[in-house]
Amino acid sequence: MTTSTSAPPFAPLSSAPAAGPRVPCIGVFDSGVGGLTVLKALREQLPGVPLHYVADTAHAPYGDRSSAYIVERSVRIAEHLRHLGARMAVVACNTATAHAVQAMRERWPDWPVVGIEPGVKPAVAATRNGRIGVMATTATIASRRFEQLVEAHARDVQLISQPCPGLVSLIEQGDLRSAELGDLIERYCAPLREAGVDTVLLGCTHYPLVQSRIQAALGEHVTLLNIEDAVARQARRVWEGLGIATSGDATVALESTGDPTPLQRLAREALGWSDVVATRAVT
Ligand code: DGL
Numbered sequence: 271m272t273t274s275t276s277a278p279p280f281a282p283l284s285s286a287p288a289a290g291p292r293v294p295c296i297g298v299f300d301s302g303v304g305g306l307t308v309l310k311a312l313r314e315q316l317p318g319v320p321l322h323y324v325a326d327t328a329h330a331p332y333g334d335r336s337s338a339y340i341v342e343r344s345v346r347i348a349e350h351l352r353h354l355g356a357r358m359a360v361v362a363c364n365t366a367t368a369h370a371v372q373a374m375r376e377r378w379p380d381w382p383v384v385g386i387e388p389g390v391k392p393a394v395a396a397t398r399n400g401r402i403g404v405m406a407t408t409a410t411i412a413s414r415r416f417e418q419l420v421e422a423h424a425r426d427v428q429l430i431s432q433p434c435p436g437l438v439s440l441i442e443q444g445d446l447r448s449a450e451l452g453d454l455i456e457r458y459c460a461p462l463r464e465a466g467v468d469t470v471l472l473g474c475t476h477y478p479l480v481q482s483r484i485q486a487a488l489g490e491h492v493t494l495l496n497i498e499d500a501v502a503r504q505a506r507r508v509w510e511g512l513g514i515a516t517s518g519d520a521t522v523a524l525e526s527t528g529d530p531t532p533l534q535r536l537a538r539e540a541l542g543w544s545d546v547v548a549t550r551a552v553t
């Protein structure tokens with residue numbers, strides 16, 4: 271992991287909301303396009319609630335960064351979302367959840383924050399042969415929170431953690447069919463295949479975007495688990511508990527701290543949101 275001591279090159283986020291009053295919304299963020307998989311599930315669970323998504327593209331991937339860097343970026347984006355009217359946050363990134371969710375909750379104790387973590391518990395329930403694989407970023411696998419999840423739920427199974435450096439960067443480039451991406455997926459799936467796992471957790475929100483390629487590399491007999499839908503259901507419960515009335519059009523706003531084009535293209539192509547527009551969040 272990068273552990274630079276010099277100040278990270280944080281680009282300032284625009285804190286000016288679009289024209290008009292602040293509409294209560296759910297703020298969602300990820301290091302990049304991966305969180306769109308969570309956003310889609312949120313849209314299905316909460317069709318009447320405005321969603322505001324930030325992809326921190328200019329600073330992706332988070333998975334090779336230090337914990338301090340991930341915390342600083344997450345807090346910066348959360349401040350931006352709060353300014354835009356977000357009444358709660360969904361951290362659509364396993365890496366940011368592992369490193370930053372606690373800092374966010376300590377900073378804003380009355381602001382609900384829902385995170386996403388590798389579904390170790392459901393994987394233990396699903397495995398038939400007691401061998402589970404976890405594909406995630408280097409920073410997620412190195413985190414104390416992941417260690418605690420394994421200690422709490424996976425003591426009686428064999429759990430093989432597979433860090434996947436480089437995978438997020440290639441997915442961010444947008445060519446989900448490239449040979450280079452296929453080679454990297456094969457490199458990370460081979461050890462899991464050889465270990466004979468029958469269940470694999472996709473512990474990064476980018477990976478469901480290439481789920482069919484991971485499935486092909488592991489074999490059809492392997493069950494792939496991701497928990498985007500469960501996170502969206504949890505977010506719905508929290509939102510409903512806030513008792514906020516929403517009316518009118520529930521918009522989905524997309525922002526990127528870098529080039530918004532790949533975010534917009536993927537939202538249109540992979541999610542089928544044909545008229546969605548992504549804008550740049552950097553001033
Ligand atoms: N989608 C993020 C996650 O779930 C990717 C992290 C990264 O940028 O490396 O962990």
